Amino acid sequence: MSEFRTPFPDYDVLDKWESPSWNDQTREAVRQRLEEVPKRQFLSAAQWSLLEAIAARLMPQPERDEPVPIAPWIDDMLHKNETPGYRYADMPPMREAWLRGLDAIAAEARNRHGKSFEDLPPEAQDGLLTDVQHNRVDKQIWGDLPAGGFFLHHLLKQVVGFYYAHPLAWSEIGFGGPASPRGYARLGLGERDPWEAEEHELHDA
Amino acid sequence: MLDVERPRATDGRAPDVFRPGKWVPMRSYDENEVVDFAIVGTGAGGGTLACKLAEAGFSVVAFDAGPFWRPLDDFVSDEKWQGGLYWTDERITGGGDPVELGSNNSGRGVGGSTVHYTMIALRWRPEWFKCKSTLGYGRDWPISFDELEPYYEEAEEALKIAGPLSYPWGRRRKRYPYRSHPVNAPGLVLARGCEKIGVKWSPLPLATLSAPRGMAHPCVYRGFCAYGCSTNAKQSVLVTFIPRALKAGAEVRDLAMVGRIEMGKDGRAAGLHYHRDGEWRFQKARNVVVAGYAIETPRLLLNSKCDQFPHGLANESGLVGTHIMIHSGPGVWGTLDEEIRQYKAPPCMAVTEHWNYDDTDKKDFHGGYAFMSQGPLPVGWAQAVAINRGMWGMKLRQEMTRYNHVAGLRIVGETEPRRENRVEVVEKKDQYGLPIPKMTFSYSDNDRKLMKHSIGSMRAVLDAGGATDLWVDDDTSHLMGGCRMGDDPDDSVVDKNGRSWSIPNLWVCDGSLFPTSGGVNPSLTIQANALRIGERMIDMAGRGEL
Numbered sequence: 001m002s003e004f005r006t007p008f009p010d011y012d013v014l015d016k017w018e019s020p021s022w023n024d025q026t027r028e029a030v031r032q033r034l035e036e037v038p039k040r041q042f043l044s045a046a047q048w049s050l051l052e053a054i055a056a057r058l059m060p061q062p063e064r065d066e067p068v069p070i071a072p073w074i075d076d077m078l079h080k081n082e083t084p085g086y087r088y089a090d091m092p093p094m095r096e097a098w099l100r101g102l103d104a105i106a107a108e109a110r111n112r113h114g115k116s117f118e119d120l121p122p123e124a125q126d127g128l129l130t131d132v133q134h135n136r137v138d139k140q141i142w143g144d145l146p147a148g149g150f151f152l153h154h155l156l157k158q159v160v161g162f163y164y165a166h167p168l169a170w171s172e173i174g175f176g177g178p179a180s181p182r183g184y185a186r187l188g189l190g191e192r193d194p195w196e197a198e199e200h201e202l203h204d205a
Numbered sequence: 206m207l208d209v210e211r212p213r214a215t216d217g218r219a220p221d222v223f224r225p226g227k228w229v230p231m232r233s234y235d236e237n238e239v240v241d242f243a244i245v246g247t248g249a250g251g252g253t254l255a256c257k258l259a260e261a262g263f264s265v266v267a268f269d270a271g272p273f274w275r276p277l278d279d280f281v282s283d284e285k286w287q288g289g290l291y292w293t294d295e296r297i298t299g300g301g302d303p304v305e306l307g308s309n310n311s312g313r314g315v316g317g318s319t320v321h322y323t324m325i326a327l328r329w330r331p332e333w334f335k336c337k338s339t340l341g342y343g344r345d346w347p348i349s350f351d352e353l354e355p356y357y358e359e360a361e362e363a364l365k366i367a368g369p370l371s372y373p374w375g376r377r378r379k380r381y382p383y384r385s386h387p388v389n390a391p392g393l394v395l396a397r398g399c400e401k402i403g404v405k406w407s408p409l410p411l412a413t414l415s416a417p418r419g420m421a422h423p424c425v426y427r428g429f430c431a432y433g434c435s436t437n438a439k440q441s442v443l444v445t446f447i448p449r450a451l452k453a454g455a456e457v458r459d460l461a462m463v464g465r466i467e468m469g470k471d472g473r474a475a476g477l478h479y480h481r482d483g484e485w486r487f488q489k490a491r492n493v494v495v496a497g498y499a500i501e502t503p504r505l506l507l508n509s510k511c512d513q514f515p516h517g518l519a520n521e522s523g524l525v526g527t528h529i530m531i532h533s534g535p536g537v538w539g540t541l542d543e544e545i546r547q548y549k550a551p552p553c554m555a556v557t558e559h560w561n562y563d564d565t566d567k568k569d570f571h572g573g574y575a576f577m578s579q580g581p582l583p584v585g586w587a588q589a590v591a592i593n594r595g596m597w598g599m600k601l602r603q604e605m606t607r608y609n610h611v612a613g614l615r616i617v618g619e620t621e622p623r624r625e626n627r628v629e630v631v632e633k634k635d636q637y638g639l640p641i642p643k644m645t646f647s648y649s650d651n652d653r654k655l656m657k658h659s660i661g662s663m664r665a666v667l668d669a670g671g672a673t674d675l676w677v678d679d680d681t682s683h684l685m686g687g688c689r690m691g692d693d694p695d696d697s698v699v700d701k702n703g704r705s706w707s708i709p710n711l712w713v714c715d716g717s718l719f720p721t722s723g724g725v726n727p728s729l730t731i732q733a734n735a736l737r738i739g740e741r742m743i744d745m746a747g748r749g750e751l
Contacts, residue, residue: 004599006606025278025435058597082206084309085292087566087644089299118615126598133595145655152592164583165285173608175583176428176548178282180435181502183425184549192544199544199609 011197013177207289209272221421243490248317249495250715252442257739259453269315273459287432301647304395348699351636356733368410391578392555398670426550459629499684532723536615538664539672552580570654573724
């Protein structure tokens, strides 16, 4: 599957920007997300480029000239050390897990294919990521870092989380988006307020 | 991200949560004044108790490690932005079934986890307080439902719970203060499924307004409840008991992390050391109440160890931090032809407690579970799909376009109190120089059997409700235990009133008191119990027993 299709082709959550569904506080938070995409501060240039390539496989956006930024927000999270408030006992602290995990994926690519991950064809990239997900990795490279745990609880969780925090993602799934102060009036089965996305048969994005 | 860097409740005033940018007067106590009660934590336990004691005329200072939010000014309709609501200091989670902490169960800020909770306000099944004697499992609480019942009523009144005309389970009760909310689409799927298989269901009693109250207007069904309520419809401790406490003369110190309880030579707590505005400070107190929830409460008692109490305070039995419980929370999800739009209204609006109250169907396990309709928002939903189904790439992106057709159910499942499930402190230090906590948790065989049974029940209801492509996810909620109350000093950390067996002016008042976990959300029981403990303290003070 390479083509993305959305049932909400003519819905843009940002059309509600000036509506009673948005207040100043939310406008400012979303404005920052759209306009103040952070510059690289924590990862090395190589790690950053690897993370961008991985994000493009975990959340592909082939139809967009400018994809929803993901790597910058992960780098920002690492720079600020914004942890989720816990770490698994078999995992190192968050920053260390990311640095070791990314370097291990880079090393796996070189070991297996003699190339950088970024230079692999998409099928090979997906194959490598699938192996990482299922712990089919070289223990020499990974050491005591659990590959599958890193993949699910750090890499995939954050890539997906930052993608679905973006208004473009809200629009393509028909999410109502910010809703203060207006909220919603029609709550029942099949009920839709006029300010909610209207669903169509699946369309190409 | 949501953040407040400097304390707001200072110089004789505190934020007015009902008026943007405004203040309310607040009494300030001198640190050298020996206040009647220094309370650590301002959530369901500490905030509720602070109000009760202040209104009875005691001098009270309540400390919270987090900020004093102004919901109308601060809170944004955004999952990521609101990440500042959660306790994100370093913690280690381990054991066979490590528990997700942070946003899953740990709030940070005045009002505690009630600021981000989903407002479910259920009483416990009466028999659970004596589950060993009446149902043959777990352990009896040192109090009965009869003792707690008037305080359930007081808590429900204080929170203006919006609930159904008659709730199908539990002891007959008087009307809920406010009318029930209309049930949203995910709740109606639960209702439809339950009716089809012949199991009772009910709209959930919720702590969010269905009619105006003072300066707060009714819930507008914006659906961001788990990320803080920006309209004050949610009756969190921040907008209910805290304003009352301030009015009655309590002081709240926000961004004040309590690191150690100081013991006097007389064997009584002398006060507490807390970190605020860049420095360590000390407050003298006649009584110290620890109400930091099931991880921070044991952590503070353990970190307060001294020559007199080398294993931590109140820990003669060695039980501080042990018997931590969670609620197991597998969920079942499915897709419907109808549009559900689960982002609208409070995430949980309908419940069945059938398997909490019906004991005939539990063939191979003891304990109970309730399950509720659900309403995840995109970030949380996408992460759940990705992690539980191992799904990514275009497949995940395409799957996410079915978001508006998804409905799910999730249990609040009882887990057993077991000694090996515990909170300890480890060598590593946090930003205050305090040893960080490590939580260890594994499910028991019984816990697993209960979850398995519940998945079958949820599948049956969701299938009958019209959902297809059912799949199961894995989650948990709530923390309980760690400083359990009891009748026997060798077998509990504190007595039935939360009073330490060994240090007469040291108390615990929060969810860590729970000897068992029950099969419903704990907040209303924590609050009812805090009101009860407050009243016992007032009684004891009247008799000169404090």
